[in-house]
Amino acid sequence: MLSPIRLISEAAELAARRHNGVARKGRGNEPYINHLAEVANLLATATDGADAELVAAGWLHDSIEDTDTTREELAQRLSERVASLVVECTDDMDLPKAERRRKQIEDAPHKSPSAKLIKIADKVSNIGARIQSDPTTEERDELADYAGWAEQVVAGCRGGNPWLDTKFDDAVKAARALL
Numbered sequence: 001m002l003s004p005i006r007l008i009s010e011a012a013e014l015a016a017r018r019h020n021g022v023a024r025k026g027r028g029n030e031p032y033i034n035h036l037a038e039v040a041n042l043l044a045t046a047t048d049g050a051d052a053e054l055v056a057a058g059w060l061h062d063s064i065e066d067t068d069t070t071r072e073e074l075a076q077r078l079s080e081r082v083a084s085l086v087v088e089c090t091d092d093m094d095l096p097k098a099e100r101r102r103k104q105i106e107d108a109p110h111k112s113p114s115a116k117l118i119k120i121a122d123k124v125s126n127i128g129a130r131i132q133s134d135p136t137t138e139e140r141d142e143l144a145d146y147a148g149w150a151e152q153v154v155a156g157c158r159g160g161n162p163w164l165d166t167k168f169d170d171a172v173k174a175a176r177a178l179l
């Protein structure tokens with residue numbers, strides 16, 4: 001087992017390489033790695049640095065869904081638990097978007113407590129990226145749509161970490177203030 005610092009460093013470097021050159025959706029075409037750094041840091045803060053595997057999984061939570069990274073590779077390079085957390089946060093990309101969204105709402109209550117924290121941190125970050133000053137009608141609609149769906153997913157995830165729940169509620173409030 002890698003030491004906590006090595007585990008998180010490995011995860012961050014692997015995430016940076018795998019998502020290299022990809023821009024995230026929303027504000028200013030930020031590099032995708034900004035989203036991963038934000039999710040990892042929300043998880044580290046929420047748990048006060050007590051769970052290195054959770055933070056590593058935060059760095060890598062989109063790696064199987066969006067890149068050619070596999071579960072086996074994550075298990076080998078990081079740990080079995082990191083791999084299994086990332087798998088829990090991976091949508092079946094063969095399904096159409098509406099179906100994936102419906103499944104996330106349906107599956108959320110059945111996730112492990114740690115995967116639920118990753119889901120909430122992911123939604124906090126994604127809502128934040130969609131909050132921009134002077135939004136176009138299209139950006140406003142996209143924010144309303146995303147925030148409404150995220151609330152339904154997070155309804156099935158909350159209760160494990162009050163600080164993270166509040167972060168999410170604050171993000172939704174900030175979004176609603178724009179709508």
Ligand code: ZN
Pocket residue numbers: 035061062122
């Ligand atoms: Zn994500």
